[in-house]
Amino acid sequence: MEFYHEPVMLDEVITGLNLKKTSIVVDCTLGGGGHSSEIIKKIPQGLLIGIDKDLEAINYSKNRLKNFDNIIYVKDDFKNFDDILNSQKIKKVDAVLIDLGISSHQINEAERGFSFLHDGPLDMRMNQEQKFSAYDIVNFYDRKELIKILTTFGEEKFAPLIVSNILKHRAVKEIKTTKQLNQIIEEILPKKIVYKRGGAAKKTFQALRIAVNGELANLDKSLEQIIQRLNSNGRLVVISFHSLEDRIVKTVFKKSAARCICPPTAPICVCNHKPEIKLITKKPLIPSTEEISKNPRSSSAKLRIIEKLFSPYS
Ligand SMILES: C[S@@+](CC[C@H](N)C(=O)[O-])C[C@H]1O[C@@H](n2cnc3c(N)ncnc32)[C@H](O)[C@@H]1O
Structure with a gap:
């Protein structure tokens, strides 16, 4: 099989997703299925939904993961997360991965015009x-x-x-x-x-x-949708590759984890706000020097993990 993409921070992603055998998992950025090929081994009685808006990525991953029958492939934008789950009649999920940006395949193919x-x-x-x-x-x-x-x-x-x-x-x-x-x-x-x-x-x-690609336009709304659809104790792992993306991820996570959203000038808390998530990573994880030397494209990666605290409908 031709080289498509080297998954970034694979061990950290798998640990961060906290998978169980029966987990329902969404890989929002399937790419070459690098992360998904490890995720699927951990969830033999679960389900993986692999989303990508690039048909080449979907087709490549379908072939790579053809020995697994508990995967649903969706060619769509993960900004439509709610609609995608609704169309599969799935209310809540246990783990979600977003590995932002483009794949090595996209950048290496001259006719895609990325490089x-x-x-x-x-x-x-x-x-x-x-x-x-x-x-x-x-x-x-x-x-x-x-x-x-x-x-x-x-x-x-x-x-x-x-x-x-x-x-x-x-x-x-x-x-x-x-x-x-x-x-x-x-x-x-x-x-x-x-x-x-x-x-x-x-x-x-x-x-x-x-x-x-409107990459930043809907990221905050997408993250908010995903947090709503996580089961209690469900995990969301996000890998970003530049400060603009990471800033959005950090801001949404901080707000969802906040105990109080009153203005800083308020003498006492009146907002009654309840945190929806807890931050598993207070500071983002970054790749090891060994990973960067093997895969220089990982060098700017920042990985953040959150866990859903309480979900009224799960
Ligand atoms: C960095 S690659 C993912 C690589 C993958 N984790 C792997 O290990 O092979 C990012 C992929 O996400 C897709 N993508 C980026 N933004 C997307 C979006 N908003 N909705 C759906 N797919 C998206 C790109 O087309 C690309 O294939």
Whole structure:
């Protein structure tokens, strides 16, 4: 079987999910089934629901996990978590994994257009049925919108400079490929920055990818939905790969674990708020140096775990 993706922090994920033989588990980001292939061994009388919005991931995992019959595959966005469970007539689940971002397969396949290192169409869609791609953003968004995307999702301090060059080039000719865009960015950035970053276009490509796939848009709402659908003592494990994602995860977890949500100026607590979860990891876990040396793509991973405290309907 061709290499698809190396699962990140596998032992930490399996321990964090606290699986029982009969657990009902949702892997929200199935990818190449790296985590799921271990999860499924731990739940012989349970059920695994594997979600991915990329059909290639679903098909690859179906083949990889073909010896297991207690898996349901769903090609969808995990932002539709409630609908996905409802359509399977499942009320509550015992464990959920979210391993954010893209797979090595997606980044390595030139024609998916995710990487500035490979020449391919300016695409970056995880869901290939989606109409809107990176091509549309780069060629049709106005200056203000482009700067906002690069600044917000890429934390790119050279956004105005890069966007000016994009506008200059696209006025002459459509920007259709990753190579064209990479060159446009490389030619405008100071040489020492290009060298220091290990790729001039890194931040721009990250920003475009997040915008194309709406990666941050619904993350907080998705996490809230998932917490509602966890059984008592159910676990949620989230792996994020950049500070923007981790900030959202941390904020939702902190709020759901809070004993009081009164404004800090309130003299006494009047909110009567009950924490829904407890934080299993106060600080995020990070990969070992050994894992990073074997799999450098794991280096920015942060793993957070929560446990559901009380669920009135479970
Ligand atoms: C980092 S990979 C997961 C790798 C997987 N854990 C493994 O070990 O093989 C992330 C996967 O999640 C999918 N994905 C990202 N955001 C998604 C979303 N909102 N809904 C569904 N799938 C998503 C991507 O298409 C990709 O296949």
